[in-house]
Amino acid sequence: MLAYVIRRVAQGALVLAIVGFVSFSMFRFMGDPLENILGQEATVLDRQELEDRLGINKPVLVQYFKFMAGALQGEFGVSYRNAIPVAEVIAERLPATLELALVSGIFAALFGIALGVYTAIRRDGFLANFIMTTSLIGVSLPTFLIGILLIWVFAVELGWLPSFGRGETGTMFGRPSSLTSWSGIRALILPSVTLGLYQMTLIMRLVRSEMLEVLRTDYIRFAHARGLSSRAIHFRHALTNTLIPVITIIGLQVGQIIAFAVVTETVFQWPGVGSLFIQAVQFVDIPVMAAYLLLVGSLFVVINLIVDLLYLVIDPRLRVERGAGAH
Amino acid sequence: MSDNTAQPLLRVRDLVVEIPTRRGLLRPVNGVSFDVERGEILGVVGESGAGKSITGAAIIGLLDSPSRIASGEVWLDGERIDNLDNEGLRKVRGRQIGTIFQDPLTSLNPLLPIGDQLAETAMVHLSISRAEARERALAALVEVGIPAAAQRIDAYAHEFSGGMRQRVVIALALIAEPRFVIADEPTTALDVSVQAQILSLLRSLCVKRNTGVMLITHDMGVIAETTDRVAVLYAGRLAEIGPTRDVVESPGHPYSRGLMAATPSPSELADKDLRLNQIPGSMPGLLDVPAGCAFHPRCEFVKDRCRNAVPTSYPSGNSHSACFLHDAEALS
Ligand SMILES: Nc1ncnc2c1ncn2[C@@H]1O[C@H](COP(=O)(O)OP(=O)(O)OP(=O)(O)O)[C@@H](O)[C@H]1O
Numbered sequence: 279m280l281a282y283v284i285r286r287v288a289q290g291a292l293v294l295a296i297v298g299f300v301s302f303s304m305f306r307f308m309g310d311p312l313e314n315i316l317g318q319e320a321t322v323l324d325r326q327e328l329e330d331r332l333g334i335n336k337p338v339l340v341q342y343f344k345f346m347a348g349a350l351q352g353e354f355g356v357s358y359r360n361a362i363p364v365a366e367v368i369a370e371r372l373p374a375t376l377e378l379a380l381v382s383g384i385f386a387a388l389f390g391i392a393l394g395v396y397t398a399i400r401r402d403g404f405l406a407n408f409i410m411t412t413s414l415i416g417v418s419l420p421t422f423l424i425g426i427l428l429i430w431v432f433a434v435e436l437g438w439l440p441s442f443g444r445g446e447t448g449t450m451f452g453r454p455s456s457l458t459s460w461s462g463i464r465a466l467i468l469p470s471v472t473l474g475l476y477q478m479t480l481i482m483r484l485v486r487s488e489m490l491e492v493l494r495t496d497y498i499r500f501a502h503a504r505g506l507s508s509r510a511i512h513f514r515h516a517l518t519n520t521l522i523p524v525i526t527i528i529g530l531q532v533g534q535i536i537a538f539a540v541v542t543e544t545v546f547q548w549p550g551v552g553s554l555f556i557q558a559v560q561f562v563d564i565p566v567m568a569a570y571l572l573l574v575g576s577l578f579v580v581i582n583l584i585v586d587l588l589y590l591v592i593d594p595r596l597r598v599e600r601g602a603g604a605h
Numbered sequence: 606m607s608d609n610t611a612q613p614l615l616r617v618r619d620l621v622v623e624i625p626t627r628r629g630l631l632r633p634v635n636g637v638s639f640d641v642e643r644g645e646i647l648g649v650v651g652e653s654g655a656g657k658s659i660t661g662a663a664i665i666g667l668l669d670s671p672s673r674i675a676s677g678e679v680w681l682d683g684e685r686i687d688n689l690d691n692e693g694l695r696k697v698r699g700r701q702i703g704t705i706f707q708d709p710l711t712s713l714n715p716l717l718p719i720g721d722q723l724a725e726t727a728m729v730h731l732s733i734s735r736a737e738a739r740e741r742a743l744a745a746l747v748e749v750g751i752p753a754a755a756q757r758i759d760a761y762a763h764e765f766s767g768g769m770r771q772r773v774v775i776a777l778a779l780i781a782e783p784r785f786v787i788a789d790e791p792t793t794a795l796d797v798s799v800q801a802q803i804l805s806l807l808r809s810l811c812v813k814r815n816t817g818v819m820l821i822t823h824d825m826g827v828i829a830e831t832t833d834r835v836a837v838l839y840a841g842r843l844a845e846i847g848p849t850r851d852v853v854e855s856p857g858h859p860y861s862r863g864l865m866a867a868t869p870s871p872s873e874l875a876d877k878d879l880r881l882n883q884i885p886g887s888m889p890g891l892l893d894v895p896a897g898c899a900f901h902p903r904c905e906f907v908k909d910r911c912r913n914a915v916p917t918s919y920p921s922g923n924s925h926s927a928c929f930l931h932d933a934e935a936l937s
């Protein structure tokens with residue numbers, strides 16, 4: 279089992295090394311970093327001096343390792359746009375994104391699983407069919423449209439919820455957070471729903487089809503034949519067996535939420551790394567873009583790893599055989 | 606429940622199961638009647654598709670929709686159970702009627718320790734505490750012959766061999782001490798070497814508790830060795846029912862005769878594909894069951910009457926056969 283864990287960690291590190299190389303390459307292939315920093319009127323001497331200082335004239339591999347070593351310590355250089363260290367810019371923006379992603383992830387997972395189970399158990403019910411049909415809309419509408427529709431209905435027409443910003447923020451774990459005030463929580467609702475709706479729908483459809491599959495298995499039939507209550511059968515027996523194969527996908531969906539946050543943050547003017555990235559793209563602020571890419575990549579890898587390790591905890595078949603195996 | 610020993614333990618009367626399909630109404634069970642006494646093992650035999658499993662499922666109220674009991678009655682210990690609501694049926698299942706399915710590999714929840722599955726079954730039917738249920742679970746495992754049961758009670762299904770898993774399944778079916786057990790091909794999926802052990806375990810447990818058993822099987826060898834009486838099903842109808850010895854040695858229905866003739870001798874048993882198909886032709890599908898006796902197109906004794914009328918049950922020696930050959934009035 280330890281070997282398995284080590285192998286998975288090594289695979290994750292390899293993926294990050296590749297993502298790191300891609301972000302590193304941006305420096306070389308997107309625009310001229312010297313020009314970006316010095317402006318067009320710089321002399322050849324200025325350029326050489328800066329080349330030395332930045333190490334750009336060293337072999338590519340050396341530069342790459344230097345870049346990765348810096349990245350590991352949170353060093354991404356200085357933002358081209360406002361000359362603040364990238365790490366600082368990200369640190370300022372990241373909590374807002376994590377908070378939004380966390381809330382939408384929880385929303386997507388909880389509602390996705392609950393609705394998936396409901397629509398599977400009440401397979402031919404009116405409400406279940408209704409949910410399934412409407413969920414198609416959730417999958418097919420683009421995020422920005424959903425965001426705008428939600429703003430229109432709940433912010434403009436009904437005036438129940440704010441349409442942009444984080445509301446009042448207090449501090450939680452030493453960072454600004456919307457979860458500390460009522461106005462902040464209200465501000466979170468629309469962007470979280472917008473961000474999580476697509477994933478929620480996918481999770482729901484996945485859970486439903488997997489659950490239907492499980493409900494047809496022999497052990498469920500046998501559980502009925504033993505006279506267990508429907509409740510015990512659905513939740514104790516069917517749900518756990520349903521969730522095992524879908525955990526990976528739920529984990530990856532929740533991971534994607536951070537990447538998808540770009541659009542939602544823009545629509546709701548949410549001050550997170552997603553809108554930071556869009557600004558960085560507009561200004562060709564390569565250090566910020568590179569840092570963002572690595573950050574999202576790392577989050578993916580970490581989520582993946584957690585999901586894999588979760589399997590070890592949940593699925594007895596993957597754990598080491600007990601001593602007394604009577605085969 | 607009443608303790609009316611004058612009644613048979615299980616009484617099935619004119620049971621009809623219907624499945625509405627787009628191509629027409631199917632009757633996989635079509636007017637089947639039989640009794641099972643306490644402590645008796647009734648074998649149910651017939652070709653694939655004869656309606657054996659559906660009969661069992663109908664008795665415990667576990668027909669998959671859209672199948673449903675269209676008519677007939679099922680009585681357990683003098684109490685009618687076919688018209689119970691879901692909750693009533695749930696209480697019958699496991700508590701009054703235990704069920705064992707064919708495949709022990711897939712009958713157990715892979716994610717729950719077997720002890721938990723046993724305990725939950727005991728707890729749902731007997732008002733006992735968790736600790737008592739666990740004790741019972743352990744006792745049940747010991748009873749079905751799981752070695753080192755105390756150490757293995759928290760093991761998962763995949764940690765057991767096929768034969769051991771079927772023992773666990775038997776423990777699960779019997780833990781609430783049902784009066785009646787339906788075993789649907791309990792050994793078909795097992796190694797030949799463990800089949801006999803499992804059957805004798807089932808037999809001894811049921812004899813000990815005076816439990817009635819309905820043992821569904823393809824295997825005439827199992828019938829001959831394990832059962833007291835045997836019911837032969839053909840195309841959803843009962844062809845013959847009677848004491849095992851009589852049916853095996855002097856079958857009354859031409860179909861049973863073919864079946865017994867087709868029974869492989871021990872030397873042929875190794876060839877697993879050898880089944881019941883040595884009677885010319887094959888059992889009709891449910892959509893084209895012929896008029897009259899369903900067996901008549903394959904029957905060597907076929908008469909005009911067989912093509913037009915469905916035979917009822919006539920005494921044939923010690924058994925009863927649904928065949929006009931035994932209609933005493935017509936013969937005289
Ligand atoms: N939902 C359904 N729709 C149509 N036909 C069905 C359905 N369920 C069962 N049947 C048919 O009912 C008949 C009886 O099935 P059953 O499972 O009782 O057979 P069996 O005697 O147990 O056979 P086997 O020995 O293969 O287990 C079969 O012909 C089967 O095809």
Ligand SMILES: [Mg+2]
Pocket residue numbers: 657658659789
């Ligand atoms: Mg069957």
